Amino acid sequence: MxxxxxxxxxxxxxxxxxxxxxxxxxxxxxxxxxxxxxxxxxxxxxxxxxxxxxxxxxxxxxxxxxxxxxxxxxxxxxxxxxxxxxxxxxxxxxxxxxxxxxxxxxxxxxxxxxxxxxxxxxxxxxxxxxxxxxxxxxxxxxxxxxxxxxxxxxxxxxxxxxxxxxxxxxxxxxxxxxxxxxxxxxxxxxxxxxxxxxxxxxxxxxxxxxxxxxxxxxxxxxxxxxxxxxxxxxxxxxxxxxxxxxxxxxxxxxxxxxxxxxxxxxxxxxxxxxxxxSDDAGLVLPPRLAPIHAIIVPIYKNDEQRARVMEAAERIKRTMQDIDFSDPRCRYRDFLTVEIDDRDMRPGAKFYHWERRGVPMRIELGPRDLDKGQICVKMRTGGDGKKEFLPEAEFLGSVRQRIDDYQQMLLDAAEQRMADRTVTLDTWEEFMAAFGNDDSTFAWCHWDGTKETEAAIKAATKVTVRCIPLPGQGPAPEPGLCIKSGRPSTQRVLMAKAY
RNA sequence: CGGGGCGUAGCGCAGCCUGGUAGCGCGUUCGGUUCGGGACCGAAAGGUCGGAGGUUCAAAUCCUCUCGCCCCGACCA
The missing domain is CATH 3.30.930.10 (Bira Bifunctional Protein; Domain 2)
Structure with missing residues (x-):
């Protein structure tokens, strides 16, 4: 449990x-x-x-x-x-x-x-x-x-x-x-x-x-x-x-x-x-798969303010929902999904709520913003994590780009992590060091191609050959010696512990 | 299936060793005040303690079995 x-x-x-x-x-x-x-x-x-x-x-x-x-x-x-x-x-x-x-x-x-x-x-x-x-x-x-x-x-x-x-x-x-x-x-x-x-x-x-x-x-x-x-x-x-x-x-x-x-x-x-x-604050979703792209959190102190804020929130929601963010590579059209969280909760509680659910974009909308004609926007992750304030028209004009940038930023971060956690190993000592304890990583290693060696590596470390890379997917093929048996190998394979 | 951990209120847990008839935090409901990063006051609801046997005057607590969940291993998308 x-x-x-x-x-x-x-x-x-x-x-x-x-x-x-x-x-x-x-x-x-x-x-x-x-x-x-x-x-x-x-x-x-x-x-x-x-x-x-x-x-x-x-x-x-x-x-x-x-x-x-x-x-x-x-x-x-x-x-x-x-x-x-x-x-x-x-x-x-x-x-x-x-x-x-x-x-x-x-x-x-x-x-x-x-x-x-x-x-x-x-x-x-x-x-x-x-x-x-x-x-x-x-x-x-x-x-x-x-x-x-x-x-x-x-x-x-x-x-x-x-x-x-x-x-x-x-x-x-x-x-x-x-x-x-x-x-x-x-x-x-x-x-x-x-x-x-x-x-x-x-x-x-x-x-x-x-x-x-x-x-x-x-x-x-x-x-x-x-x-x-x-x-x-x-x-x-x-x-x-x-x-x-x-x-x-x-x-x-x-x-x-x-x-x-x-x-x-x-x-x-x-x-x-x-x-x-995802991170320690909860789920993080790429916009292309997020059920909700933006959540609007209305902020008000009384009924008069609530009426004003909700009216503006509805207006912004309608405008945003017409934003077409379809992937040009796809046939169907995709539009932003925007929701307003008008539950009777404190704004802070709502922020945490939607962060845990990985909603990419949050818009806070209060009387101060209405007075200034501005939008307060914060992305779920990335950047410096600060709230941004910008004129409504400018914000609305930037939404599509922000969503695309956010998607790209998540990919960049994931690619960076993969690069950081991918190693090339040549000796069994390096191998044991990389996979000791509960550690795992992506490791390009030479392997002699036999089941016996594969089994021996797995028995010793729980590491398995994840795949033999297709052309362009790993280091260029070059002859070498198997990390475990020392026998000849023609190319490196991807090794890691697996789910 | 082997080893380990755990099932008690919606969620997270304490109580179990040293049996005496169930408690805490959060959440929920109602009323009010609040509202720019997890609000506060008052009132209230909510549990046959995973299930089945057994021991006992008495079982959440001890014993046996069983179901399920989590972690590690073997198997796998």
Missing amino acids: AKSSDAKGLTPRAQDYPQWYQDVIREADLAEPAKVVKGCMVIKPYGYAIWEKIQRELDARFKDTGHSNAYFPMLVPQSFITKEAEHVEGFAPELAVVTHAGGEKLEEPYVIRPTSETIIGHFFAKWISSYRDLPMLINQWANVVRWELRTRMFLRTTEFLWQEGHTAHANHAEARSEVARMLDVYGDFARDVMAMPVIRGIKTETEKFAGAHESWCIEALMQDGKALQAGTSHDLGQNFGKAFDVKFQREDGELDYGWQTSWGVSTRLVGGLVMTH
Whole structure:
């Protein structure tokens, strides 16, 4: 149970990072543990609003890249799961199984989908018979269940929300370009929308998706130095094609199995968002994902003042809500969301309230401002943290830029932190120093490419190979010696402790 | 699943060792005064002490079991 915090503050990150993380979520009213359902959480309206923004952005990007949404059953015949050998092995331990329904024992149990490769494979087999049916580009927004031994809010819950893209292609090259393309969609989204820089790379054999030929990923650096796998894009090869008999006739007349991909991001992104930007005062949100962009706090001492202030507040709200801050890279229009907090509380209490919720911009509006025709504005974080006073017209003209600057500032800060906390290590002594105690960081190290060494490093330090960087994502490839075994290596890989 | 911690009012906690029938802070409700960084006064509501057994004249307190949460580990988005 959460303990050390009180109503007036959060546990400082330096004192207890995991506790701080929970405090932020609770104080920002993002979610709460369901308790009555093991390992599950309730995503509360404010937290869900963030997820909806993530969905909207990503969905637009999926549509832009030619994908269509569809929906497949949540219950999957148990026999489906067992068709792909590696897939069963990977998922068997975390399956929830439905054995009874309608008051009777089922002849064949259903598993609650941990992911949908199998059931979608089944339908792809029905839908695909010719190269003319390809590529098949499908996405599904869904919930999945994985019976994890240990859960953490947003980062790993028994049930979680995600999207899973599933595509089938006529040849491996095309499938691979899809894998790369969607990884870029994720990477760009993380950077441009979440203001969360990521490293794009390829998973090692041990870390790849159960059943995949190869797994690509984006890895983000959290404030405690740990890595968060924020998205994956899998080259499934023909593994599921063969398991589910997804056969099609090629242009040359020969029969072949479909080359498939799958890719996904989940509500885990919300956890990543929290651990990328938030501070000891609570949640910090990038404007592109903030449910509320600006909060107006009216200040008054009597009814006469209240009437004046509220009238002005409404006027400013209307003007601001018409400000279009759409991302030019996106199709849909986006306008600022502005709210007035007219609750019967002291202004100071309201300030803290909205700071904990990460609202990017605060406007204080009192009689003094009205008399001077000025606006008092303060951003949630960044700059010198001071309130600014400027003429109303000038303020309104600057809002769009302020919002954009704030988004950029969060990205800059996150990139700076990543740069500061990324090291290049060459010796095991350096390695142990960097990862001693509970410390973590992003470390570029040589690795001999073997599972044995990977396991030895993990056993000694809990550090894993997060990914083998894609071109341009890490130090330029150069030969070297494995940090652990001393054997030859052709390039450095990203190592860190992971969530 | 192993090790550790913890479940007492909406939230955060004390009480438990040394059984005697539940308390503090914040919040909530009502009234009033307040209002530019977490207001104050007055009144009030709110808990079968996670659940089930057991010991006892008597259990929040002792014992057993069980459910859940948090941290560490193994597994994973």
